[in-house]
Amino acid sequence: MKLPLSADPPAFEIRYGITEEAARRKGYEIRKRTAPPDPSPLDALLKKMSPEAVKKWGETLGGPGGKEAPNVSVTMPNGDEVGAPTTGCDAEARTALWGSVEHWLLGQRFGSDFREGLISRAEKDPAMRALNVEWSQCMAAKSFADLESPAKAMDLAASFYEKGDETTAFTREVDLAIADAQCENDTDYVRKRRILEDRYLAAGMGGYETEIAATRELNRGALVRARTLLAS
Secondary structure: OOOOOOOOOOOOHHHHHHHOHHHHHOOOOOHHHHHOOOOOOOHHHHHOHHHHHHHHHHHHHHHHHHHOOEEEEEEEEOEEEEEEOOOHHHHHHHHHHHHHHHHHHHHHHHHHHHHHHHHEEEEEEEHHHHHHHHHHHHHHHOOOOOOOOHHHHHHHHHHHHHHHOOOHHHHHHHHHHHHHHHHHHHOHHHHHHHHHHHOOOOOHHOOHHHHHHHHHHHHHHHHHHHHHHOOO
């Protein structure tokens, strides 16, 4: 049975910048990244409940599911729309802290979506493409051909675990990560990439000064109200 989906912001992952020392010790840590999370006390409790009780718990927390359920959505800087239910305990708590579910969505999602959208634009910059080509050529010389970027190297490392035994997959992961680290060092990848990303982030912040100020104020107000509620 599916429980209500969380509208919490996704973690923004930087998929480059591995050092050779880290690569030799643990590769990309694919096993750690893909391992299922440890079960929580809530998971254990839900397993003891009947399907009907789990459904009632989910609806109490996150509101009823389905297309007809009360819902609001806001548009993020990258043009995507994100939504969240307006009924249930989660919605009540968000409204108590942020003033409305819409304000909560903006306060919690704007920053992560804003950065992600600008980084996506930076990745299309000709200078970024040229940097990735230089890195890719270095990797090809180390027998890792057809990789477009360090992020693609991480994806390839994850695919090693889809076939064969884990020990062999980890050995291949480490070899790939070492080559990546060496090529990032040889091409001065991290410094050059961050210069490009910072350029786009600075330009984006200049174009969204009003939205950024409003988001900061929303989160500042929510923090004040949270402290007040906790102290009462």
